[in-house]
Amino acid sequence: MTNIRHSTAERRTLIFGIDGGTWEVLEPLTRRGVMPHLAGLMQKGVWGKLTSTIPVNSAAAWSSIISGAPPEKHSVYDFFRWRQDGAGRSTANASFLPRPTLLDQLGESGQALSLRVPMTYPPWPVKGYMVSGLPTPDDESAFTYPADLAPYLNTMIEKGSAGRSWQLDDDQRGIILDQLEAAQRSLERMTEYLLSLRTLATCFVVVRDVDELQHFFWDTLSGHDHLEYLPRLEAYFSVIDQYLGRMLDWTGMGGRVVIMSDHGFGPVEGIWHLNDWLHSNGFLKYREPSNLNTSKGELTFRRRLSFAIGRRVLREFKSLGIGGKSLENWLTQIKLSAESGVDLNGIDWSATRAYTGNVGEEYLPIYINLAGREPHGSVAYEDYYQVRDELRRCLLDTHQPEVKAAHFAEDIFDVVDPRAQTTPDIVVETVTGAVQSDFSMHNLEVFEKSRYRNGCHRREGIFLLSGAEIEPGRGRANILDIPATILAWMGIPLPEHFSGRVLSEFIPGISSIQRNAETTCVETGQFNLSEDEEAGVRKKLESLGYL
Numbered sequence: 202m203t204n205i206r207h208s209t210a211e212r213r214t215l216i217f218g219i220d221g222g223t224w225e226v227l228e229p230l231t232r233r234g235v236m237p238h239l240a241g242l243m244q245k246g247v248w249g250k251l252t253s254t255i256p257v258n259s260a261a262a263w264s265s266i267i268s269g270a271p272p273e274k275h276s277v278y279d280f281f282r283w284r285q286d287g288a289g290r291s292t293a294n295a296s297f298l299p300r301p302t303l304l305d306q307l308g309e310s311g312q313a314l315s316l317r318v319p320m321t322y323p324p325w326p327v328k329g330y331m332v333s334g335l336p337t338p339d340d341e342s343a344f345t346y347p348a349d350l351a352p353y354l355n356t357m358i359e360k361g362s363a364g365r366s367w368q369l370d371d372d373q374r375g376i377i378l379d380q381l382e383a384a385q386r387s388l389e390r391m392t393e394y395l396l397s398l399r400t401l402a403t404c405f406v407v408v409r410d411v412d413e414l415q416h417f418f419w420d421t422l423s424g425h426d427h428l429e430y431l432p433r434l435e436a437y438f439s440v441i442d443q444y445l446g447r448m449l450d451w452t453g454m455g456g457r458v459v460i461m462s463d464h465g466f467g468p469v470e471g472i473w474h475l476n477d478w479l480h481s482n483g484f485l486k487y488r489e490p491s492n493l494n495t496s497k498g499e500l501t502f503r504r505r506l507s508f509a510i511g512r513r514v515l516r517e518f519k520s521l522g523i524g525g526k527s528l529e530n531w532l533t534q535i536k537l538s539a540e541s542g543v544d545l546n547g548i549d550w551s552a553t554r555a556y557t558g559n560v561g562e563e564y565l566p567i568y569i570n571l572a573g574r575e576p577h578g579s580v581a582y583e584d585y586y587q588v589r590d591e592l593r594r595c596l597l598d599t600h601q602p603e604v605k606a607a608h609f610a611e612d613i614f615d616v617v618d619p620r621a622q623t624t625p626d627i628v629v630e631t632v633t634g635a636v637q638s639d640f641s642m643h644n645l646e647v648f649e650k651s652r653y654r655n656g657c658h659r660r661e662g663i664f665l666l667s668g669a670e671i672e673p674g675r676g677r678a679n680i681l682d683i684p685a686t687i688l689a690w691m692g693i694p695l696p697e698h699f700s701g702r703v704l705s706e707f708i709p710g711i712s713s714i715q716r717n718a719e720t721t722c723v724e725t726g727q728f729n730l731s732e733d734e735e736a737g738v739r740k741k742l743e744s745l746g747y748l
């Protein structure tokens with residue numbers, strides 16, 4: 202083992218994440234000469250589709266990549282979840298992930314840099330450097346390990362590149378591209394600086410904004426509409442490819458290269474407001490009286506405002522002497538709208554049998570309000586299976602959107618007893634697979650066309666492995682196989698909770714690497730972010746359209 206570690210320490214490893222990456226977009230770009238470095242890797246490496254987690258979103262998928270474990274193990278199904286202390290809901294953060302993580306283990310073969318990998322906030326001590334990715338509250342926060350890197354890196358981040366103006370009309374969508382291009386330039390500046398710091402053995406970087414871009418420009422990328430944006434989109438992917446080329450230079454000829462996405466992408470047909478659907482089918486009750494007689498547009502606007510205002514800004518209002526009854530009423534209204542959204546406070550839990558609290562893309566999650574498990578549970582365990590059957594029948598009868606399947610938790614996840622599970626109880630698949638669901642309430646229509654976005658996540662993403670010992674070819678893998686394979690390839694023992702398969706069919710000679718039963722899974726002592734951090738993260742997620 203000592204020898205292996207010694208020899209591998211001189212060989213660099215690049216893990217290049219493309220958030221939302223799909224061959225449907227990338228392969229044509231390589232054929233047209235837009236992404237020559239990626240094309241070169243596809244010629245000499247093995248590549249194919251990568252099956253992601255369910256739910257299909259960045260929080261769940263990156264948590265699984267980092268921790269090597271499926272969602273039922275790390276319990277991150279989305280950016281939001283119930284607090285364990287019963288005090289409402291909070292955003293998921295890196296302390297929820299079992300350790301050691303992939304990022305901890307990478308340090309076994311020398312200094313490792315992780316750069317903008319989602320779900321790494323707050324950063325923690327590793328052998329090397331960590332620059333947190335989504336959802337980092339803002340660039341003023343402690344987003345690096347070591348902490349003293351943050352002020353300097355902050356000077357490299359272009360102002361206005363972080364927040365997104367996602368509610369833009371079609372003819373204003375160029376603004377999003379301005380922001381994404383500025384964010385990419387910021388990432389490149391940080392990368393150059395960090396690579397110059399000291400000898401690194403591993404670099405794990407995620408280009409997160411491909412996900413964002415595809416949400417807004419799927420129609421263009423798939424050749425259907427708004428083709429006037431195509432030259433600029435190709436230029437964007439060309440910049441990503443040049444960045445990949447720079448990283449390949451750093452990796453060197455003999456290095457290991459892993460490219461992966463957290464999930465894929467496809468068109469979106471519409472948004473299904475599942476809580477409204479559950480309400481109209483008698484599974485969910487709203488609190489009375491409802492003060493939310495607003496149009497959908499206003500509701501979204503109010504929610505947006507509520508987070509923009511936040512506690513800090515409210516204090517500023519008061520310090521400026523602005524106040525009085527009307528402001529109070531206005532803020533109360535905003536607060537109610539906000540609580541009905543993210544924190545689900547608009548639900549009458551005593552009369553609610555099922556609800557959703559997560560965004561769904563392709564696979565749509567629903568929870569039974571099970572007593573003893575849910576914070577406001579009202580369904581007795583004796584009734585659980587009957588409620589679930591009734592809900593499934595009702596879902597299968599739905600025609601807008603048309604439902605293909607309603608899977609029970611045990612069909613998808615490794616769970617036995619619903620009282621102990623944290624997974625959704627039912628996961629809904631629609632016929633087209635092109636439906637997004639959310640947890641907002643009091644919308645005018647239960648199912649409506651997506652207004653600002655025309656793309657959404659798909660479970661099938663991408664992977665590529667390239668290195669001296671790898672024969673060119675095609676293959677398939679599961680997302681959990683990637684962290685296991687990376688460690689085995691680097692000669693680092695797998696922690697026992699890394700449940701993926703080592704892809705030994707692609708890399709001769711690595712199948713003998715054993716799991717290390719001594720590297721036991723440690724629950725890190727989960728904590729919630731401070732109120733200010735929480736407000737910052739919510740604001741960030743809202744700007745990305747997650748609320």
Ligand SMILES: [Zn+2]
Pocket residue numbers: 220221258259260412463464
């Ligand atoms: Zn993603």
